[in-house]
Amino acid sequence: MSLLAIENLSVEVEGKKVLNGFNLTIEKGEVHVLMGPNGSGKSSLIMTILGYPGYKVCAGAITFDGRELNSMSINERVKLGISIAFQTPPEIRGVKLRDIIRISGGKSLWNPQIEPEEEFATPLLKKVGLEPTQFRDRDIGVGFSGGERKRSELAQIFASNPKIMILDEPDSGVDIDSLKTIGIDLGEYIKGHDCACLIVTHYRHILPYLNPTLAHVMCGGKIVKSGSPMEIFTKIEEKGYCEYLELCPPGIKEEIEKGLVINNTEF
């Protein structure tokens, strides 16, 4: 039995098709890389796995650890052992970073009467390179830099002890030194916990730390190519996504080409 099995998934957001016959299986402990131009549906796939409202499943099924997810609420799904690092997590005023880390680990909010020094979130913050005395009592996301946001997501992932971690561009907007520490942290965790991983990224820098099994290229809401991560990366770095566009569902190619112009300037 596969850990995560996505079969023929089609999803609509506000009447727009964002996934279009998407297929993917991930076995226990495997690391998969997902690439694709902006707007190809990578984040939408993640939101759909979580069961976010607004992502309407028109066809297909997602099973995790043998359980069909389609009718479960978000919290029921993550409790099965799925943990997400979001591309753009929200800001929540008044909710403290230490508390969301504790919640991710199934712990109650910090109560200084019971626990004079916070003991759960503190070491995790340290681990991801956020100085605990500075970040413990900060409101989630409020005033965080891009890199701090990514690290705070990782602390929550590590807290939750998942069977699979799904990372949506954990390396975007992060400086080269931080990239290395994030890579090392993730690699160690995945290895140490036999944790599976689906990572969305545009860059190869982080990959050596993660030792990925397979890479996939997504276009127009489906995977158009799978193969060895280094091979695929080398090709994309040389030629961009152009040749994969031919493999897109009909009608989508032109739309993506428009997006690609913007996409290329971003690299």
Add this chain to the structure above:
Amino acid sequence: MNWKEELNKKAVGVQDKSALLGPDVDMKQFKGQALTKQAFQLPSDVADRAKTVGINPDEESRSGTFFQLDHSVILACRKKEIEGVEVMGTPQVVEQYDWLKDYYWKAVAVDTDKYTAEAETHQHPGGYFIRTKPGVRLTLPVQACLFIGTQGLLQAVHNIIIAEENSELHIITGCTTHPQVKNGMHIGISEFYIKKGATVTFTMIHGWAEDVEVRPRTGVIIEEGGTFISNYICFKPVKSLQMYPTSYLVGENSRVRYHTLIYGMGNSLLDVGSRAVLSARGARAEMTSRIIGKNSARIIARGHLVGEFPETKAHLDCRGLLLSSTAQIHSVPELEAKTQGCDLSHEAAVGKIEEAQLCYLMSRGLNEDEATALIVRGFLDPEVPGLPQHLKQEVRKTIELTSEKVM
């Protein structure tokens, strides 16, 4: 005619004058007479209830205590070891100090409306008088509890707070009803006099019942370099509550801060504002309100900044959160600059909980109710700027206690 008789006459003249804001309350439906006899000890059920509005019946970590049950003053004293503060019942002070005429109805006009009139002419006047002597800096708060223990009672109190020059005073006031009391009315006049260089923090916690009408009338006069910090918390239902406390910043570099936390629920109607009149150089005002509307509650959150003098600055920040489709929040910020050189600003935002926030917390394992509760708790952050650390903890504890059942 002495000064008291004159005021009384003025009050009688406006007995039918409706208030500018809030539904008109027919006061005839309420009783003037209390059932409770003079007590010398707090009944345990009364003490327990008082705890939910921040009162320590055992008087621990307090400088003094005032406790009024219906019309009877049960306690009015300072701690033996605390010097330089007076805690008394106002009617007694009226008898005792002739100079009180300089403070009595000087920050709130006796002929404001029928409620101020009722307070002046009520058969059983009550309320507290708290005064710190010049230079006395109290760290522990004085607590005051105004308690309605009789069904259908009309309680009217007149509080006078004087912080003499360079003194510091912290007050926690808890207002509540006996659990068996469903209806009644509370009229509370509060007049604050913050003298030169003095600081007063005033934390008021309202815990009324579904059919109680509440009409506070508050005026604050702040002299040179004086600071007034008001911290208002209301997390229980009420029939209707209307108040618009007004601070007059008459001294140079005087300051006022209002922090308002309201959790409106049931069919409550809350019309709550804060007003600051800046009439001296360097005067500053800051207002923050965090309003939650649940069930069919209707909340009007007002704010009024009046700049009457150059080099003054004031800001108003109001945020509202709707938790149901039948609750309503109406934010009414008003800025009024009467001269050049007033820097007045406001920001206001009212809406429901953002789905992105809710889903995010759910993706960390909370169910929808838990996620909502956490956001609401964060929204009602009791962080009051300017409140001393130990008081912050106190307020936080009270909020936890008060919010246990609602969140």
